[in-house]
Structure formats: C-alpha cells, structure tokens
Amino acid sequence: MQKYTVNKEAARAVAIALAAAMICLAALSPFIVTAIVSRASRQVVVIDAGHGGDDAGVRGVLTGVKESDLNLSVSKLLGECFEGCGFEVVYTRRSDVMHSFDGVTGNKKRADMFRRGEMINKAKPRAVISVHMNFYELRSRRGAQAFFKASSPSSRQFADFVQDGLNELNMANGGRTYSALSAEKYLLSCSPYPTVIVECGFLSNPDDEKNLLDPAYQITLARTIFQATLNFFNCAQSA
Ligand SMILES: [Zn+2]
Structure with a gap:
C-alpha cells in the first residue's frame, strides 16, 4: 500500500x-x-588586422609608423563598412595585442597565428580579409596587392575582385596595376573559407606611406576592399 x-x-x-x-x-x-x-x-566576415603587440610588422621609411597600427586603423574602417550594411564582423584583434594559445609556449608569433586561425574557424565566415602593409628593398615599388592560396579557387576569385578594386585605387594615385598573387601563408591555409591578404601599400615607398597615413585615403581603401568583397559575394551567389 x-x-x-x-x-x-x-x-x-x-x-x-x-x-x-x-x-x-x-x-x-x-x-x-x-x-x-x-x-x-547571418553574414559573417572576419577581419584580421595583421601583427600587433610585440610584433609591429614593418615600419614606414618616412615616419617610422608601425605596420600593426596602420593595419588596425584600416581594419576598423573596413569593419564599419560591413557593419553598416548589416554584416556581423569578427575581428581577430581590436587593440595592439598578440594572442596566446593553449599548448604553444616559447613562440609568441606562432601562438598568435594559431589563435587567429581558431577564431576564423569558429566564426565560419563567408570571407576572411587580412590587412597588412608591404615593404620592399626597391623603394620605387608601390601600390596595393591581394594574395590568395593557390589551391583555393574561391580565394583566387575573391582576390581577383579585390585586386581589380585595388588597381583602380593604385592608378588613381600614380601607381601601377598588379595581378592577384598566390602565396604560402598560414592565414591563407588555416581555414576552408575564401581568404585574401591585402597588402595595402609599401611602407618602403614614401608616397605610399604618406597616403596610408592619410585618414581620407584609409577610408577610400576600406571602401574599395568592401565593395570588392560585395562584388565577390554577388558573383558567388549568382553562379
Ligand atoms: Zn604584415
């Protein structure tokens, strides 16, 4: 009972x-x-401001400006373009920092890159844009270039769109045109998503450095990359 x-x-x-x-x-x-x-x-884009913290990247020949600082400025402007159109933007950094990564000690650069790769793969973005500034021993070399991973057709197509936009900017500023180039870089191969590295100009060239320090030029550069990314998305959608 x-x-x-x-x-x-x-x-x-x-x-x-x-x-x-x-x-x-x-x-x-x-x-x-x-x-x-x-x-x-949702439409997610990852924006990767190259370098940061102890890793300043290259420096301008005129002013000594740090590549990492310019990368961050352009990345934030680029992010604002996407956010203004309703995209979700994941930034690999928003301040002057290097990341750590569990299990990687003694090699800060490696740890930083692994963490960026982890952030990209977690975000599952439609595109990844890594922002850098170039440097070359020949001071006359100037202009912006886009790089992609050779074995990724979508990254190649993305880089072609970005390079088309950059070429217009290059020509409007007394520079030259380039073709998008393949490169072997960790960031280009750490995820399956369309990825470009944009080398926004040469800090070894005084004219490029002057432009890259100009806030108005940075905005034009960001809008150029943004528009090229939309062109890539439209093309991929209609294919
Ligand atoms: Zn760099």
Missing part, C-alpha cells in the same frame, strides 16, 4: 515535471527557431 502510494506520488511528480518541461519548451521554441533562422541567414 505504501509502495503503491509512493509510486503514485512519483508518477504524479513525473507528470508535473513533464508538463512543466512542455510549457517551458513551448515558451522557448519561438526563440530557438528565431536563433536557428538568424544563424542560418
């Missing part, structure tokens, strides 16, 4: 718990559905 009573009470408790769970699920389901839908339709 007592046993029966216990079972009856237990069954009642289970029934109440089930009813409560169903009510909770019913209340939650619209949010779950919304979350799934918005996740499916």
Whole structure:
C-alpha cells in the first residue's frame, strides 16, 4: 500500500515535471527557431588586422609608423563598412595585442597565428580579409596587392575582385596595376573559407606611406576592399 502510494506520488511528480518541461519548451521554441533562422541567414566576415603587440610588422621609411597600427586603423574602417550594411564582423584583434594559445609556449608569433586561425574557424565566415602593409628593398615599388592560396579557387576569385578594386585605387594615385598573387601563408591555409591578404601599400615607398597615413585615403581603401568583397559575394551567389 505504501509502495503503491509512493509510486503514485512519483508518477504524479513525473507528470508535473513533464508538463512543466512542455510549457517551458513551448515558451522557448519561438526563440530557438528565431536563433536557428538568424544563424542560418547571418553574414559573417572576419577581419584580421595583421601583427600587433610585440610584433609591429614593418615600419614606414618616412615616419617610422608601425605596420600593426596602420593595419588596425584600416581594419576598423573596413569593419564599419560591413557593419553598416548589416554584416556581423569578427575581428581577430581590436587593440595592439598578440594572442596566446593553449599548448604553444616559447613562440609568441606562432601562438598568435594559431589563435587567429581558431577564431576564423569558429566564426565560419563567408570571407576572411587580412590587412597588412608591404615593404620592399626597391623603394620605387608601390601600390596595393591581394594574395590568395593557390589551391583555393574561391580565394583566387575573391582576390581577383579585390585586386581589380585595388588597381583602380593604385592608378588613381600614380601607381601601377598588379595581378592577384598566390602565396604560402598560414592565414591563407588555416581555414576552408575564401581568404585574401591585402597588402595595402609599401611602407618602403614614401608616397605610399604618406597616403596610408592619410585618414581620407584609409577610408577610400576600406571602401574599395568592401565593395570588392560585395562584388565577390554577388558573383558567388549568382553562379
Ligand atoms: Zn604584415
């Protein structure tokens, strides 16, 4: 009898718990559905400001400006272009830092790059744009260039669109045109997503350095890369 009573009470408790769970699920389901839908339709772009922290990259021949600082300025302007159009932007850094990575000690650059790769793969973006400044022993070399991984057709196509935009900018500023070039870089091969490295100009060239330090030029550069990325997305969508 007592046993029966216990079972009856237990069954009642289970029934109440089930009813409560169903009510909770019913209340939650619209949010779950919304979350799934918005996740499916979100447009994520990763913007990677090259270098940072102890790794300043190259420096301008005129002013000694750090590549890492210019990379960050252009990356933030580029991010604003995407955010203004409703994209979700994941920045690999938003300040002057190097990242650490679990299990990698004694090689700060390697740890920093691994962390960036991890962020990219977690974000599952439509595109990855890594922003850098170039340097070359020949001071006359100038202009912006796009780089891609040779074995990635989507990255090659993306880089071609970006290079087309950069060539217009190069020509409008007394520079020259380039073809997008393949390169072997960790950031180009650490994820399956279309990725370009944009070398925005040569800090070994005084004219390029002057331009790259000019906030108005940085905005034009960011808009150029942004528009080229939209062109790439439109082309990929209609293919
Ligand atoms: Zn660099």
